[in-house]
Amino acid sequence: MIRKTVPNxxxxxxxxxxxxxxxxxxxxxxxxxENSIAELVKLNISGLTCISNNAGVDDFGLGLLLQKKQxxxxxxxxxxxxxxxxxxxxxxxxxxxxxxxxTLAERCRAAQGGFPxxxxxxxxGTEVAEGKETREFNxxxxxxEHAFKxxxxxxKAWKGDEAGNLIxxxxxxxxxxxxxxAAKITVVEVEELVPAGTLDPDHxxxxxxxxxxxxQGERFEKRIEQRTVRKxx
Amino acid sequence: MxxxxxxxxxxxxxxxxxxxxxxxxxxxxxxxxxxxxxxEVEFQSENGVLGMGPFPFEGEExxxxxxxxxxxxxxxxxxxFFDSAMSFGMIRGQHVDLTVLGAMEVSEEGDIAxxxxxxxxxxxxxxxxxxxxxxxxxxxxxxxxxKAGASKLLKKCSLPLTxxxxxxxIVTNLALLEVTGxxxxxxxxxxxxxxxxxxxxxxxxxxxxxxxxxxxxx
Numbered sequence: 001m002i003r004k005t006v007p008n009x010x011x012x013x014x015x016x017x018x019x020x021x022x023x024x025x026x027x028x029x030x031x032x033x034e035n036s037i038a039e040l041v042k043l044n045i046s047g048l049t050c051i052s053n054n055a056g057v058d059d060f061g062l063g064l065l066l067q068k069k070q071x072x073x074x075x076x077x078x079x080x081x082x083x084x085x086x087x088x089x090x091x092x093x094x095x096x097x098x099x100x101x102x103t104l105a106e107r108c109r110a111a112q113g114g115f116p117x118x119x120x121x122x123x124x125g126t127e128v129a130e131g132k133e134t135r136e137f138n139x140x141x142x143x144x145e146h147a148f149k150x151x152x153x154x155x156k157a158w159k160g161d162e163a164g165n166l167i168x169x170x171x172x173x174x175x176x177x178x179x180x181x182a183a184k185i186t187v188v189e190v191e192e193l194v195p196a197g198t199l200d201p202d203h204x205x206x207x208x209x210x211x212x213x214x215x216q217g218e219r220f221e222k223r224i225e226q227r228t229v230r231k232x233x
Numbered sequence: 234m235x236x237x238x239x240x241x242x243x244x245x246x247x248x249x250x251x252x253x254x255x256x257x258x259x260x261x262x263x264x265x266x267x268x269x270x271x272x273e274v275e276f277q278s279e280n281g282v283l284g285m286g287p288f289p290f291e292g293e294e295x296x297x298x299x300x301x302x303x304x305x306x307x308x309x310x311x312x313x314f315f316d317s318a319m320s321f322g323m324i325r326g327q328h329v330d331l332t333v334l335g336a337m338e339v340s341e342e343g344d345i346a347x348x349x350x351x352x353x354x355x356x357x358x359x360x361x362x363x364x365x366x367x368x369x370x371x372x373x374x375x376x377x378x379x380k381a382g383a384s385k386l387l388k389k390c391s392l393p394l395t396x397x398x399x400x401x402x403i404v405t406n407l408a409l410l411e412v413t414g415x416x417x418x419x420x421x422x423x424x425x426x427x428x429x430x431x432x433x434x435x436x437x438x439x440x441x442x443x444x445x446x447x448x449x450x451x
Contacts, residue, residue: 077357100366101317120363120366122362171314174317229289230291
């Protein structure tokens with residue numbers, strides 16, 4: 001067994017520097033690597049490019065890095081729910097590349113799986129396709145989109161073992177599996193870190209080969225963005 | 234004239250047994266409340282769940298189980314979770330039978346704009362561009378006119394596009410229309426709405442053939 005464990009978030013983030021490109025898992029606030037984000041805030045590095053579906057909310061998730069102006073550029077599909085983000089974007093302080101959500105996922109997966117680029121129909125005929133190569137297959141038009149290049153991927157999983165094997169829970173899975181192994185170094189925080197041999201190999205969502213460092217997060221707030229409930233009859 | 238729930242009710246009549254359906258945020262979400270009796274449909278949410286159920290009972294919310302609107306949800310028997318790449322594989326691969334989404338503008342050629350108002354509002358396209366580029370069966374749910382009273386059914390969209398030539402049907406507060414390539418073909422009038430009302434509220438080419446029936450909602 002090849003051990004991937006590190007004792008804490010500080011060790012997990014060794015090597016992060018100014019001006020790097022990061023991938024961060026999560027959809028809204030669901031399944032975000034909150035321990036790694038908190039540490040990035042503490043380290044106060046800046047000039048970052050962040051690839052993440054959303055940008056958190058004003059006071060949680062990537063919103064924390066935005067508040068401290070640590071991010072130079074965001075690559076996302078949806079950035080509502082964050083006033084500071086909108087302000088920085090409209091004023092030009094923040095560079096923002098908005099791309100279709102499926103394209104975001106697939107550009108991660110291409111990096112993970114060794115494809116330099118992929119063709120997708122998403123965005124054809126819109127400003128997203130401007131300046132990009134397009135091609136017709138079977139009478140339909142497609143846009144060439146390139147694999148991402150990133151220095152670190154920050155991932156949140158539910159359970160993991162010492163070998164870096166991961167299991168996700170519910171919709172907190174989202175972009176996390178697509179980003180594992182898609183950057184030079186993949187750092188995973190889990191709610192529960194277990195000894196190798198504990199997890200059934202048939203139940204692993206992401207094999208440890210895609211993971212360089214794994215640690216048990218100290219604290220998970222798991223904030224809910226839209227608490228919607230129904231009344232008991 | 235229909236309210237938002239009325240629009241959702243009319244769209245729900247388009248559901249067929251065995252359909253996998255993706256509902257966008259806003260009016261489309263309400264469609265789930267009006268599934269016709271005797272049919273089974275399954276709702277897909279692009280953040281990674283098939284078989285979405287109703288909101289949880291108070292105290293049973295789970296931060297790890299949400300829909301694409303970031304609302305806490307539950308799952309139905311037979312539900313499954315998956316990652317974002319697989320989710321959009323379902324969409325691009327045309328495994329989802331029906332997509333319902335909102336729009337700011339639709340053109341008579343089926344172009345749709347719903348993600349950006351330059352200089353004013355930029356929230357992003359989310360999954361909408363993937364959905365409209367791939368789905369065979371797209372229904373737009375929206376008000377016929379915007380808050381300023383201007384038509385949202387246009388010859389050409391004025392806002393940045395989300396997709397081209399993709400919208401098949403539109404249900405508004407005034408009418409059910411089909412996008413034919415030559416214009417908006419009026420299929421049904423909302424209760425109490427005249428053909429004249431619809432003409433006045435439509436900037437794009439309106440095709441009217443014969444008597445236009447009034448919608449039956451129940």
